[in-house]
Amino acid sequence: MWDLLIKGATVVDPLNRIEAVRDVAIENGQIAEVGVDLPGGCARVVEDYTGKVLQPGIVDSHVHLGEMWGSPFGFKMLAMAGVTTCLDMAGPLDNVLKNIPTYGSGINCAILQFASPPFTFKTNEPSKEEMDALIDQSMKEGALGVKLLGGHYPLKPAVSSLLIKTALEHGAYIAWHAGTSEHGSNIEGMREAVELSQGNFLHLAHINAYCRGAIRPELEETKEAIELLLANDHIHCESYISPRNGTRLTCFENGKIQSKVTGNCLKRFGFTDDRDGVEAAFKANKVWAVYDAGGYSDLVTGEAGLKLWKEHNTDVGGSFNVNPPLPRVWLAEAKRPDGSFVVDAISTDGGCIPRNVILEQGLSLVKLGILTLSEFAAKTSLNPARMLRLDTKGHLSVGADADITIYDLDTQKPVATFVKGKTIFKNGKVYGSNGTVICTKYGEEFVKGLGINTLVVDPGKPVADRFVA
Numbered sequence: 001m002w003d004l005l006i007k008g009a010t011v012v013d014p015l016n017r018i019e020a021v022r023d024v025a026i027e028n029g030q031i032a033e034v035g036v037d038l039p040g041g042c043a044r045v046v047e048d049y050t051g052k053v054l055q056p057g058i059v060d061s062h063v064h065l066g067e068m069w070g071s072p073f074g075f076k077m078l079a080m081a082g083v084t085t086c087l088d089m090a091g092p093l094d095n096v097l098k099n100i101p102t103y104g105s106g107i108n109c110a111i112l113q114f115a116s117p118p119f120t121f122k123t124n125e126p127s128k129e130e131m132d133a134l135i136d137q138s139m140k141e142g143a144l145g146v147k148l149l150g151g152h153y154p155l156k157p158a159v160s161s162l163l164i165k166t167a168l169e170h171g172a173y174i175a176w177h178a179g180t181s182e183h184g185s186n187i188e189g190m191r192e193a194v195e196l197s198q199g200n201f202l203h204l205a206h207i208n209a210y211c212r213g214a215i216r217p218e219l220e221e222t223k224e225a226i227e228l229l230l231a232n233d234h235i236h237c238e239s240y241i242s243p244r245n246g247t248r249l250t251c252f253e254n255g256k257i258q259s260k261v262t263g264n265c266l267k268r269f270g271f272t273d274d275r276d277g278v279e280a281a282f283k284a285n286k287v288w289a290v291y292d293a294g295g296y297s298d299l300v301t302g303e304a305g306l307k308l309w310k311e312h313n314t315d316v317g318g319s320f321n322v323n324p325p326l327p328r329v330w331l332a333e334a335k336r337p338d339g340s341f342v343v344d345a346i347s348t349d350g351g352c353i354p355r356n357v358i359l360e361q362g363l364s365l366v367k368l369g370i371l372t373l374s375e376f377a378a379k380t381s382l383n384p385a386r387m388l389r390l391d392t393k394g395h396l397s398v399g400a401d402a403d404i405t406i407y408d409l410d411t412q413k414p415v416a417t418f419v420k421g422k423t424i425f426k427n428g429k430v431y432g433s434n435g436t437v438i439c440t441k442y443g444e445e446f447v448k449g450l451g452i453n454t455l456v457v458d459p460g461k462p463v464a465d466r467f468v469a
Contacts, residue, residue: 002027003421005043008050009406014378014469015395024054026402029420034396049406052415055377056394057084057403058358061238061344061384062205063351064089064246065096065109070290070297070317072099074352077296079105079425079432081348081356082414084403085385085393088351089175089205090114093143097437100452106424106432108403108455110388110439112175113138115146115163116153118258124155124181131166138172142443142450144388145173145459150193151185151209152177152247152259161196168200171440173388173459175203178210185261186214187221194232201234201463203387207343208239211327214264222327226334229342236387236463238347239331241362242323242355244299249289249309249318251275265320275314282306290317290353297352317353332362332379333370340466341375345384363412375469381405386464388438389457 002025011022011034023038024031040046063086065074078086085108088096093113100109113134117124120134135146146167148160155163157180167174178189180196190210193202207229211222229235247265250258255275257263263273269286271277281287288299289308299319300308309316334342350356358380365371371379385394392401402421407414416426424432436453437443444454 002032002043003045005038005040005046006054006404007038007040007046007048009052009054011396012053012055012373012377013396014374014382014467016397018396019374024396024404026418026421029402031396031398031400031402033398049415052406053373053409054404054406056381056396056405057417057419058082058380058405059085059384059388059390059394060348060350060358061087061387062089062240062347062349063087064349064353065099065351066090066092067095067352068092068248068317069246070352071292072103072352073292073296075100075103075105075107075109075435076430077354077356078351079107079417079430080414082359082405082407082417082425083107083356084405084417084419084424085390086110086351087388088112089147090149091143092119093138093141097142097447097450097452100435100437101450104433104435105430106419106422106435108419108436108438110144110173111142111437112145112147112173113143114149116149116155118153121155125159126155128162128166131163135167135170135172139170139440139442140446142437142439142447144439144457145175147175147177149177150179151189151261154180154260156181157192157196161198164197164200164202168460171458171460173203174201175205177205179260184264186210186212187224188215190225191228194228194235197235199234201236204235204237206240206347206349207237207331208323208328209245211331212322212324218324218327219330222330225331226342230336236344238345238384239328239343240347240349241328241332242348242357243321243325244319244355245322246349246353247318247320249278249287249314249316251278251314262318265322268322278309278314279306282309286320288319290319297354299354319353329365329370332365336466339468341379341383344379344387344466346379359407359414360412363409372469378467378469382467386467389459389461389463390438
């Protein structure tokens with residue numbers, strides 16, 4: 001007997017070249033069979049999703065779950081957006097792990113500890129010994145690897161390059177929000193990051209963030225970003241499709257902005273990059289503060305946002321509308337000569353930052369004919385699963401993990417999600433609890449000791465070949 005039989009949905013599975021009405025049988029948390037008119041009498045539970053679309057569970061390869069970015073509710077917000085697996089891109093590691101037993105919502109989560117001053121490094125020029133200590137300790141405590149928050153809190157260029165090599169020496173996953181003390185979060189910073197990676201694996205975060213017209217016209221920057229990626233296939237990446245960014249609005253005691261990204265956003269809108277500039281931006285409705293709205297994060301601007309920011313002594317997450325539309329579309333559709341995507345995945349940079357819009361906005365690209373359903377599934381499931389070395393996710397092959405997202409194409413909203421065959425979300429309600437941490441063998445024991453399930457992967461493995469839809 002199968003544990004669950006899902007009937008009647010249009011199944012979209014790029015790896016197995018399926019885009020047709022099929023039934024999906026699940027047993028012991030794995031895909032048991034995908035076929036036509038599978039017998040309901042062979043399943044303990046049968047659920048009908050006629051008229052809906054079913055794809056391998058959505059993998060959001062760039063989110064933020066640490067409370068410093070908004071609230072502890074990012075897990076729930078992801079689950080309600082149809083996501084089954086995510087990559088947290090900054091932690092703080094201890095905070096994210098602490099919240100999983102209470103807020104985890106049943107989803108899978110890999111965590112990258114931030115490797116940035118003034119948090120995990122004391123200066124912007126840490127020694128090799130400091131890098132070794134941070135990476136080793138983080139992986140032992142459940143991190144998949146580390147991330148350079150260069151756009152926000154930059155290191156010096158040579159140090160950034162050394163950190164990539166050091167992380168790979170430890171078998172860690174390494175990601176970078178481009179930027180150093182020499183170049184910021186823009187196309188120059190992206191070009192520098194590609195050069196400093198020196199042919200080594202690197203997950204370069206949110207490519208669209210470097211194509212905002214800060215240095216040259218935005219489409220010229222987008223063209224260069226695509227050319228850089230075409231010429232450097234060791235770089236793996238994602239881009240998001242929301243107009244909003246995410247940052248921190250924290251100010252130092254002298255009134256200066258702590259995050260370089262926030263400073264750049266303020267100057268973009270004609271404000272000074274200091275406490276006075278943030279206040280003026282709130283009054284002009286150009287910046288939003290992220291706040292705990294009671295079970296989820298939301299955004300507030302104007303006088304209400306200014307009051308919240310002051311009450312928290314400036315230490316809150318924030319957001320600006322800085323992402324122009326054409327680069328977001330162009331990066332989503334760009335392909336290599338072999339037909340694979342230049343930008344591997346669609347992400348959100350969301351989580352507890354309220355912009356979890358892979359379905360809500362990503363499916364608009366399908367309706368506009370920019371992506372097919374199979375291409376959408378490849379960019380939101382198969383490709384990011386491969387980046388994370390999740391061999392049993394991102395497809396519906398027999399024996400694969402039964403991670404599934406079902407959505408309504410008309411409304412562009414999720415209907416149900418399953419993680420290893422268990423119902424996580426259905427019809428607007430989250431049923432999942434706790435969660436699973438995707439970690440290396442070095443952190444498995446520590447994470448299990450926290451009462452959290454683990455999925456052990458090896459970030460040192462080569463990434464599977466890019467999928468050609």
